[in-house]
Amino acid sequence: MTPEAAQTENEDLRARLEHAEDTIRAIQQGAVDAFVLEELASYRVFTLESADHPYRLFVEQMQQGVATLDAEGTIVYCNRRLAEFLKMSRENVVGARLRDFVARDDLSIFKKLLLNGQTVARRGETRLRRADGAEIPVFLSFHNLSRDTVGLIGVFVTDLTEQKHHEQLAAAQEALREADRHKDEFLAVLAHELRNPLTPIRNAVDILRAKGDDPAVVRATTAMLERQVGQIVRLVEDLLDVSRISRNRIELRKERIELGAVLRQAVESVRSVCDAKRHELTVALPPEPVFFEGDHARLTQVFTNLLENACKYTPEGGRLRIDAQVSRAAPGARTEIVVSVSDCGIGIAPDQLSRIFEMFTQVDTSLDSSRSGLGIGLTLVKHLVDLHGGQIEVHSNGVGQGSEFIVRLPARADATAAQPKPAPAKTSANFRILVADDNQDSADTLAMVLRLGGHEARATFDGAEAFRAAAEFRPDAVLLDIAMPKMNGYDACRRIRSESWGKAMTLIAQTGWDQAEDKRRIAEAGFDAHVVKPVDPAALLDLIESLAQRA
Amino acid sequence: VKNSATAPAVHADAAVHSEVYELRLYVAGHTPRSVAAFTNLKRICEEHLAGRYRIEVIDLMEHPQLAAGDQIVAIPTLVRKLPEPLRKIVGDLRNTERTLVGLNLRPAGPAA
Numbered sequence: 169m170t171p172e173a174a175q176t177e178n179e180d181l182r183a184r185l186e187h188a189e190d191t192i193r194a195i196q197q198g199a200v201d202a203f204v205l206e207e208l209a210s211y212r213v214f215t216l217e218s219a220d221h222p223y224r225l226f227v228e229q230m231q232q233g234v235a236t237l238d239a240e241g242t243i244v245y246c247n248r249r250l251a252e253f254l255k256m257s258r259e260n261v262v263g264a265r266l267r268d269f270v271a272r273d274d275l276s277i278f279k280k281l282l283l284n285g286q287t288v289a290r291r292g293e294t295r296l297r298r299a300d301g302a303e304i305p306v307f308l309s310f311h312n313l314s315r316d317t318v319g320l321i322g323v324f325v326t327d328l329t330e331q332k333h334h335e336q337l338a339a340a341q342e343a344l345r346e347a348d349r350h351k352d353e354f355l356a357v358l359a360h361e362l363r364n365p366l367t368p369i370r371n372a373v374d375i376l377r378a379k380g381d382d383p384a385v386v387r388a389t390t391a392m393l394e395r396q397v398g399q400i401v402r403l404v405e406d407l408l409d410v411s412r413i414s415r416n417r418i419e420l421r422k423e424r425i426e427l428g429a430v431l432r433q434a435v436e437s438v439r440s441v442c443d444a445k446r447h448e449l450t451v452a453l454p455p456e457p458v459f460f461e462g463d464h465a466r467l468t469q470v471f472t473n474l475l476e477n478a479c480k481y482t483p484e485g486g487r488l489r490i491d492a493q494v495s496r497a498a499p500g501a502r503t504e505i506v507v508s509v510s511d512c513g514i515g516i517a518p519d520q521l522s523r524i525f526e527m528f529t530q531v532d533t534s535l536d537s538s539r540s541g542l543g544i545g546l547t548l549v550k551h552l553v554d555l556h557g558g559q560i561e562v563h564s565n566g567v568g569q570g571s572e573f574i575v576r577l578p579a580r581a582d583a584t585a586a587q588p589k590p591a592p593a594k595t596s597a598n599f600r601i602l603v604a605d606d607n608q609d610s611a612d613t614l615a616m617v618l619r620l621g622g623h624e625a626r627a628t629f630d631g632a633e634a635f636r637a638a639a640e641f642r643p644d645a646v647l648l649d650i651a652m653p654k655m656n657g658y659d660a661c662r663r664i665r666s667e668s669w670g671k672a673m674t675l676i677a678q679t680g681w682d683q684a685e686d687k688r689r690i691a692e693a694g695f696d697a698h699v700v701k702p703v704d705p706a707a708l709l710d711l712i713e714s715l716a717q718r719a
Numbered sequence: 720v721k722n723s724a725t726a727p728a729v730h731a732d733a734a735v736h737s738e739v740y741e742l743r744l745y746v747a748g749h750t751p752r753s754v755a756a757f758t759n760l761k762r763i764c765e766e767h768l769a770g771r772y773r774i775e776v777i778d779l780m781e782h783p784q785l786a787a788g789d790q791i792v793a794i795p796t797l798v799r800k801l802p803e804p805l806r807k808i809v810g811d812l813r814n815t816e817r818t819l820v821g822l823n824l825r826p827a828g829p830a831a
Contacts, residue, residue, distance in 0.1 A: 190821075191793050191809040199810030202747035202794035204779060204786040211783040213794065219750035 233306075233325030236313065241265050241282060250325055255299040266323065271295035271303040281308055282321075293328065305332050354544075361403055365396035372396075401702060410544050413551050420463040420555050427458040427505055431492055434471035441479050442488070449475075450489045458494055458505060460579040466552045467577075473545040474509040474573050481571070482513030494579060503579045510572035516564040524562055525550040553577070599712055600624045602643040604634035604660065605678070606652045610702075614647075617705045631655025635663045638670065645674035645712045647703070648695075650686070658693040665694040674715045678703055740764070740772040740822070741801040747794045748780035752811040756795035759812035767824050799823075 169177075194200050201219035205212050227234055233250030235243045242265050251258040254269060270278040274294045281292045291309040298304060305328040313320040372389045379385040412418045435451055442449050471490070478488045491508045516524060525546050553560045558577040564570065601618050603625060605611035611627035618625035626641055628634045632654040638646055646664065650657035657677055664670035677695045679686060690698050696715055699708065744760055746753035757776065764772045779786050779794060789798050789807070799806040799822055808821040819825040 187807055187809070190807075194810030195793060197810065197813075199752060199813055200793040200795060201750045201752040202779075204783065204791050204794065206786070209787075211779070211786045213747050213779045213783050213786075215747055215750050215780075219747070219752065222749075222751065 233327075235261075235266065235323050235325065237266055237282075237321040237323060239319060241267060244320070253298070253304070253325065253327060254296065269296045271297050282310060282323075296325070304329055358403075358407070362400065365399045368392060368396050406544055406548070409548050413548065418466075418551065418555060420466060420552075422461050422463055424459055425462050425464045425467070427460065427492060427507075428453050430462075430464060430467045431471055431490060431507070433468045434475055435490065437468075437472050438475040438479055441476065445479060445482070446485045447479055447482060448485075448487050450487070452489070452491045454493055458492075458579065460505060460577065462556055462577065463552075467556070470549050470552050470575065471507065471509065473549050474575070477545060477573075478509055478511035478513065478571075482511045487512050505577040505579045507575045507577075508572055509575075510570065512570040515567050515569040516562065516571050517567050518564075521562055521564065525560070549573075597713065597716070598623050599645060599709075599716075600641065600643040601712070602626050602628065602634065602637055602641055602646040604628045604631065604637075604647065604652065604657070605649040606630060607649075614703060614705060614708075618709075621705070621709065623709075631657060631660035634660050638664050638673070639667065642669060643673070644716065645676060647676050647678055647699075647708065650677055650679045650690075658689060661693040661695055674712060676708075676711065676715075738771065738802045740768050740799065741775075742772060743775045743777060743789070743798040743800055745777050745779055745786070745789070745791045745794055745796045745798070748778060750794070753795050755811040755813065756797065759815070759818070760797060763812065763815055763818055763822075767819065767822075797821075 191200075198218075202213055202215045205214060228248050230247070230249060233253050234247040235250055236245040238244050243262050246258060246261045248258065251261050254261060266282070267275065267278055271294070277292065277294045281294070290311075291307065293305065293307055295303045296306050307324075307326040307328055309324040309326070311322040311324075313322045372393050375385060375389050409418070431451070431453060435449065438449075475488070475490065482488065488511045489509070491510070493506055495504045495506050550560050553575055556577055558575060560576075561574050563572045563574070601615075601623055603611045603615050603618075605614075605627075606629055608627075608629050611629060615625040615627040624643075626637060626643070628637045629652075631648070631652045634646065634648060634652075635655065648657040648660055652660070655663070657679075661675050661677070664673060664675060674697075675695050677690045677693075677698045678701055679690075679698070680701050687698060697711055699711065742760065742764070744757060746757065760774060764774065777785050779791065789796075793809050795809075795811055797808045797812060797818075799808075802823070806821055806823070808818060812818045816825065
C-alpha cells in the first residue's frame, strides 16, 4: 500500500467513524425519532413512539370514532371516542368484532360494507348498538391501512344522530308547510261552498215576499230552500267531522244493523243528484238481509259519500254501480262484507291514488262548481271504515278510465241469519214543548214548526225566562240551549229538576258542540238527552216520543 | 414527494462564496424531529447561505426505497451533496455550531 493510498483509506475510515459517532450522539440526544431498516434490499421506516404522539393525541381527541380491524374484522384498536360512543370500556371494545356492535336488523347492510374482513364498499350508513341497547345511526368509512398486503383496516365511525334529528325536523317543517297550504286551499273552497247556497236563499226571500200568496210558487220555493239549507247543513256537518277527525273524537254508535238498509238509504240520498245528471245507477245487493255490528248513520255516510263522488266525477249520462256481497273465502276465515262502488268517470291518475284519502285532497282543485266539495269526503270515509275495523281501497286505470272504491267490513259468520230488530211502536201524541234559545229566530221558528205539527209550543230566549215559563206552562219537554244569557242551560236544567214539578219533565240539551266534556256536564246537570244544532223538528219529536215511552 | 426550496442566487458577496449548496434532508412524515430539522435547516441556510442553497426534502415514510441511495439509517439526516465531499449530519440540527461545522461553513473547533 502506497503512503497516498494509506492516507486516503485513513481519511475515509475517520470520516466513517465520525459519522457513526455523530449518529450515536444524535440518538442519545433524542435528535432523531425514526429509523430505516433494511431487509433483503427492502426498506421500511419505523418511528419512535414519541414521534407518533401528536398523531395519537389527534386520533384520541377527534370527534369521530376510529377503530383498526384485523383480517377477521376483530377490533385491535379503538380510540376513546368510539368507546365512549358505545358506552363501553376500551378494553371491552378491543377484541370484539365490529359486526358484534351492528344492530341486528342492519347486519345485511353491514355485510355489504365489510365481509370476511374485506371491505366490499368503502363507506355506508348503518346502526350500531350501544351497551345500553340503544341503536344509533352511524356513517362508516373503511380504509386499507396496509400499503402492500391485505391486513389492517381502519374504520371511521361518524355519529349521525344529530344529522338525522335535523333531517327529521326539516321533514316535519316541510309537512307542516304542506298542511298549511292545504288548509289555505281548503278555506278558499269552504268560503266558496258556503256562499253558493246563500244566493238562492236570499232570492227565495224576495220571491216569497212578492209571490207569497201563490201556492205553486211557495211550494217550489220552499222545496228549493230545503235543498239549499240541506246543503249548508251538510257542509257544516262535514266541517265538524273534520275537526272530530283531527282530534280523534269520532265515536261510533254500534248496534246490530242491516247492510241493505244502509245501502238503500245511501242510494236514496243520492237519487236526485244522480237523476239530475241522468246517470244509470245499478244496485246489486245480496238476496238475503246481512246483519252486522256497525253505526248505521256513519256507514250510510260512507256509502253516500262514495256514491256522491261517483256522481260528481262522472260526466252526464254515466253508468254507476254499487255491488255488495258477503265473502267467506275459506272455512274459518273472517267473514267479510265487500261493497264496491264503481263508475265510468274521470278516473284518478296513478300518482294521485296514494294521496286520495288524505285530508283536503281533491283530484281537481279548481273551483268548477260541477266538482265542488271540501275535499274531505274520502278522508272521512276512510276514517269511518277504519273505525269499523274495515279497509278501503281504490282502483283506477288512470285518467278517463273510471274508478272503483272497495270497502271491506268485518262481519260475523251468521251475518245472513235473519234477526230483524223490532221496530219501535209509534204513537202520534201531541206534546207541550218549551223551546229556549237566545237566537230568537231559531226559537221562534222551531216553536212555529212544532205548532204546525199540532203540538203546543212556546219560545223563550234566556235561561231565567225558560225556568219561569216551565213553572207556569208545565211542558212535557223542554229544549234548552246551553250558552244563554242570564242563566245558562245547565243551571236552568238544575233549577227545573230541583222543583217537584220538574223531576219527571223531559229535558233535552241543544248545543253546537258535542265534545265528550260537554256530554259529561250535560248528563251531570240532569238532562235526559242531547241534540246537536241545527235541530231537525222531526228528529226532535221522535226523541221526545221515545223518551215519553221509556218513562 | 420531493420539496425544493430554492432561494435567488444573487447575493452581495457572491464573488467570495460563489458555491451553491445542494442539500438533501431525509425526513419521516411529520415526526417532531423531522419538522424540527427542516425548520432549523431553513433558518441556518437563510442566515448563512442566503441565495445560494437548494434544499430537497425526501419523505422516507412515503418512499422508503430512497433510503438506499445515501444509506440513511436514522431520521432526520441531512446530506450535503454539493460542495464535495459529501457530508451527512444526523439529527434535527438543533446545534447550530455543529451544523455549521458539518456544512463546512465553520472550521472545526478543537473539541470536534
